Amino acid sequence: MQTLFRAKMMLAIVSFGLFVSAVTIWPAQWELETLVSVVWGDREATGAMHRFLLEVIEALDTIGARYPFLWYGYDWLAFAHLMLAILFAGAIRDPIRNVWVIQFGLICCALVPVLAAVFVPIRGLPLGWLVVDFAFAPAAAVPLWIALRDVRGFERRAERVG
Numbered sequence: 001m002q003t004l005f006r007a008k009m010m011l012a013i014v015s016f017g018l019f020v021s022a023v024t025i026w027p028a029q030w031e032l033e034t035l036v037s038v039v040w041g042d043r044e045a046t047g048a049m050h051r052f053l054l055e056v057i058e059a060l061d062t063i064g065a066r067y068p069f070l071w072y073g074y075d076w077l078a079f080a081h082l083m084l085a086i087l088f089a090g091a092i093r094d095p096i097r098n099v100w101v102i103q104f105g106l107i108c109c110a111l112v113p114v115l116a117a118v119f120v121p122i123r124g125l126p127l128g129w130l131v132v133d134f135a136f137a138p139a140a141a142v143p144l145w146i147a148l149r150d151v152r153g154f155e156r157r158a159e160r161v162g
Helices: 002-023 028-039 048-066 068-093 099-122 129-161
Strands: none
Touching: 002 068, 002 099, 002 129, 028 048, 048 068, 068 099, 099 129
């Protein structure tokens, strides 16, 4: 029973992370402006990442002023994160029957670096951005792997008893 509790906690961590990712999409421009202000203090570019973030802020300003309908893509991105959060939250109820959700999550984690490696250079992002994107995969994969290991262990013990 202890391992199933831990599996549920790991799924809760992933679900919470996806929820936070969703709700932080909407204030993205303010968040970036705050980050730049806190880390660099001003808008005078001091390095590649600083320069890139200033360019992103400028692009978001332009989108808001000239093409606000493009923010709708952000709305759908947030929605997708919320739906994934609900998916993992739902698996908490019965991680054994919903082991496929854990496996799905691990597949997604494996594909994050692939997508980033393909599109970071295509979209002209600094290569350092790969580190940022790659960080999301293990942040979710570790708790999902623990959950999968716990569910499989519970299943093996149940087979021996039953």
